[in-house]
Amino acid sequence: MLAELTHRCPLGCPYCSNPLRLDPKGEELDTATWQRVLGEAAALGVLHVHLSGGEPLARPDLPELVASCAKLGLYSNLITSGIGLSERRLAALADAGLDHVQLSIQDALGESADRIAGYRGAFARKREAAGLVVAAGLPLTVNAVLHRGNIERAGTLVALAVELGARRVEIAHAQYYGWALANRAALQPAAAQVRRAVAEVEQRKQAHAGRIVIDHVAPDYHARFPKACMGGWGRRSLNVTPSGKVLPCHAAETIPGLEFWSVREHAPAEIWQDSPAFNAFRGTDWMQEPCRSCARRTVDFGGCRCQAMALAGDPRATDPVCSLSPHRAKVDAALLAETGAGSMPDYVYRR
Ligand code: SF4
Ligand code: FES
Numbered sequence: 001m002l003a004e005l006t007h008r009c010p011l012g013c014p015y016c017s018n019p020l021r022l023d024p025k026g027e028e029l030d031t032a033t034w035q036r037v038l039g040e041a042a043a044l045g046v047l048h049v050h051l052s053g054g055e056p057l058a059r060p061d062l063p064e065l066v067a068s069c070a071k072l073g074l075y076s077n078l079i080t081s082g083i084g085l086s087e088r089r090l091a092a093l094a095d096a097g098l099d100h101v102q103l104s105i106q107d108a109l110g111e112s113a114d115r116i117a118g119y120r121g122a123f124a125r126k127r128e129a130a131g132l133v134v135a136a137g138l139p140l141t142v143n144a145v146l147h148r149g150n151i152e153r154a155g156t157l158v159a160l161a162v163e164l165g166a167r168r169v170e171i172a173h174a175q176y177y178g179w180a181l182a183n184r185a186a187l188q189p190a191a192a193q194v195r196r197a198v199a200e201v202e203q204r205k206q207a208h209a210g211r212i213v214i215d216h217v218a219p220d221y222h223a224r225f226p227k228a229c230m231g232g233w234g235r236r237s238l239n240v241t242p243s244g245k246v247l248p249c250h251a252a253e254t255i256p257g258l259e260f261w262s263v264r265e266h267a268p269a270e271i272w273q274d275s276p277a278f279n280a281f282r283g284t285d286w287m288q289e290p291c292r293s294c295a296r297r298t299v300d301f302g303g304c305r306c307q308a309m310a311l312a313g314d315p316r317a318t319d320p321v322c323s324l325s326p327h328r329a330k331v332d333a334a335l336l337a338e339t340g341a342g343s344m345p346d347y348v349y350r351r
Contacts, residue, residue: 001046001268002239002250003034005065009054010083012118012349013106014183015145015174017250018054022350023242029263031061035068037240037263042072044269046238049074050102054242057084063096070097077102079143082129083122090132101133102141102170107149108156116149118349127164134165141168146197146219147187148344155200162212169212171201173219177251177306179350186345188338194222221331225296226303226319233281233305238272246271248278251306255280255315281305281315288316290324 007022029037038049049069056062057080069076077100078093105126107113113123133140142161146154154171161169173194174180174187189197201216208214220227230237230249239247244262252258259276272278280286284297291302302308303319311320311334312327320327 001041001048002050002052002237003038003065004052004054004239004241004250005034005056005059005062006242007054008058009081009350010058010119011055011081011122012351013104013116013145014118014179014347014349015147015187016179016350017175017177018350019178019251019253020182022054027243028059029240029242029244031064033244033263034061034065037244037268038065038068038072038074040263040267040269042074044267044272046268047075048077050077050079052079055081055083057089062089063092066093066096066098075099080104080129081117081122082126083119085129085132087132090136090138094136094138098138100139100141102143103130103133103166104143104145105157105160106144108153108160112150116347118347118351130164130166139168140164140166141170142166143170143172145172145174146189147174148189148193148339149187151189151193151197154197155204158201158204158208158212158214162208166212168215170215170217171197172215172217173197175220176310177254179348181310182348184334185338186347188221188335189219190339191222191335194219220303220307220319220321221335223321224323226300226307226321228300229304229307229319232301234272234278235282235301238268238278240268246275246277248281249304249306252277254306255309286316288318290326291318294324 006028007018066076076098078098079102082103106116110123114120144157158169176184205214234248239250244264245260247260258280261271261275287302291297303322305315307319308317309315311330318325320331
């Protein structure tokens with residue numbers, strides 16, 4: 001379960017997948033409601049809770065929520081920018097039973113990292129935060145999102161994660177939802193850049209084998225087949241938004257006509273089993289051709305419903321990044337237009 005505790009965040013990353021209309025602070029679930037939801041999620045069979053945002057450290061009740069996870073036997077992962085993570089706050093979280101920290105890094109060069117984050121001094125504070133996590137004995141994952149502004153340093157980002165003492169690094173190419181879709185023309189890398197980055201990360205995998213786990217999420221605009229988004233719709237994960245809506249994926253609200261239920265009125269188990277949104281694209285019955293008769297339909301589940309909506313205007317369509325999709329030409333046209341010789345547009349920041 002992804003628990004989006006708040007949309008508030010000191011950073012403004014242009015690849016943020018949060019929606020363009022962010023939930024305001026006044027609409028956030030309170031502590032008692034989150035604690036009830038965590039208990040009901042554990043009863044449903046949830047094993048991992050990703051405490052995310054925005055920046056979850058913006059919530060003063062974070063240690064209480066971590067303690068609830070620990071009491072319920074839920075593995076807790078704090079997904080953070082590191083801004084606001086002092087030694088005292090980390091000690092409180094570790095004492096409450098926090099299991100893991102995932103820290104975002106915007107680039108391996110400080111000046112560029114700060115520009116991408118839209119926050120001066122962010123890079124230095126992230127380095128400090130990594131040091132605190134490692135010193136506290138908590139396992140650290142470094143997450144770096146690749147795009148045109150930093151893709152030439154894919155290998156250097158892996159080296160930085162090793163230097164920071166991370167046990168795992170996730171190198172993920174930007175995926176175009178929310179603010180990232182609004183910034184796509186500024187983020188889109190060229191095919192040659194992607195090939196170089198993939199080769200560099202593979203080379204680092206060999207070089208650092210046994211020292212760090214390197215997970216590399218491929219850029220699907222440059223792939224032949226789409227990703228199995230969310231591992232398949234309503235198959236293994238759920239997102240709870242700051243205001244309590246439960247979504248099958250982070251961008252599901254971009255699909256018109258879906259009815260989302262809230263934890264304010266329903267338990268997660270009821271939402272998981274019976275809500276219209278979770279049942280809309282479960283299994284394979286909803287599929288159109290070519291997915292309907294494709295051998296990969298239970299491998300990638302037709303790709304991403306939100307990407308089909310964004311690019312083809314139809315959430316039931318084959319994900320347009322698939323080479324078998326009748327809409328693939330739209331992806332190729334976007335790649336051509338956005339990675340041509342023209343100058344890179346400015347980022348649109350979240351605030
Ligand atoms: Fe996947 Fe559909 Fe493409 Fe087949 S046609 S590879 S099921 S997206
Ligand atoms: Fe919604 Fe992929 S982000 S299905």
